[in-house]
Amino acid sequence: MQVYDLHSHSSHSDGVLSPVELVVRAKSKQVDVLALTDHDTVSGLEAAAKQATIEGIDLIPGIEFSSQWNGCGVHIVGLSLDLGLPDIHAAVADVQHRRQQRAEAIAEKLAKAGIAGALAGATDLACGETLGRPHFARYLVREGHVSNVNQAFKRYLGAGKPCDVKNVWPSVEEVVHWVVSAGGIPVLAHPAKYKMTRTKLCRLVDCFTASGGLALEVVNGRQAVGMADNLAKIAIQYGLAASIGSDFHLPDQPWQELGCSGSLPAQVRPVWELW
The missing domain is CATH 1.10.150.650 (DNA polymerase; domain 1)
Incomplete structure (x- = not known):
């Protein structure tokens, strides 16, 4: 069985390892398929892809966009992007300007x-x-x-502190469109971290799905017992595939270590079947 980690960050956003170091570490953690999903940038993908070839790892070109829905910050991962299309670079330029x-x-x-x-x-x-x-x-x-x-x-x-500036991110609908236009698969990232009631989360998922979203991150790092099964039910309810990732940022955090997430619940459709 292959080990998938479809959510990770390098020093090109808020991680601490370079893209090359990230891929080397993923190999040491027995990861077979890795997505580099830096926040609002694809600048680390070229170096990561070269190292992935050396290490014998399949690298999935990805990104994690910031967006907002009903005043809440929401993250959307884009997987299997076509970096040859201009749409992804225009989207990155838009968010970088913001x-x-x-x-x-x-x-x-x-x-x-x-x-x-x-x-x-x-x-x-x-x-x-x-x-x-x-x-x-x-x-x-x-x-x-x-x-x-x-x-x-x-x-x-921090939020509410004297130098806090609220996010000016694009809408969920706009970000989903960006990912789809770049040939990618939009994934609603770490839904449990938004601390929403189940009813509100389902409203978000409904909006995401109606906008063209295709997958829900059912497993994000090491979660509480039962969390993956609960999120799997939501994915199935809305006809979404399921994704899995560590959300790795730095070493010495075992709950977000590369490859730590285990496996998806058996009842869901894995997101990698979409590419």
Whole structure:
């Protein structure tokens, strides 16, 4: 039986391993099929694909888009993208522009709080990759404003804090369209993490499916007992395939380690049957 991990992140978004290091680690964890799904970027896929050939791993080109539904932040993974199509690159450019606008707004709030140079500092720490709040947090640590990243979020950057800037992400419907236009398979990522009631989650899934969504991430890392079976029932109810992934970001987190997710419930249709 092959080991699938269809949700992982590299240093090209908010992971810590380079795409090459990520693939090498996946091989060491006996992963056979890996999707690199960095947030709002596909810049790490070329290097990952080259290393996957060396390691003998099947690499699935992917991405994880940020979106919003009814005021809630929702993540949609795109799997098996055709990087030769212009649609995916136009979509990435759109989201990167939104991220830049948000970064500028965060920097303005930090400046009003007496912290200058945050945009340039965070951009420098991002090293040309996707700019986000973790880079601002690292800048605050580097400049001595806080002692660690967690404190940066608790004091400045977290939800409701003085320098919090709400997301300006595209709608679920728009993101699903982007993925489909790029020849990919839209997957509603980690549905249990949205902390919705079952009724509200089903409303989200209904919207996602009506927009052209094709799969639900039934297994995300190591979940509570029974969670996968509950999500499998929702996938079956809405005619969705099921996906599985660790949501790996960094080593030393065994609940999100590459290949840790086990297997899908027997009653669902695996997403890899769609490509």
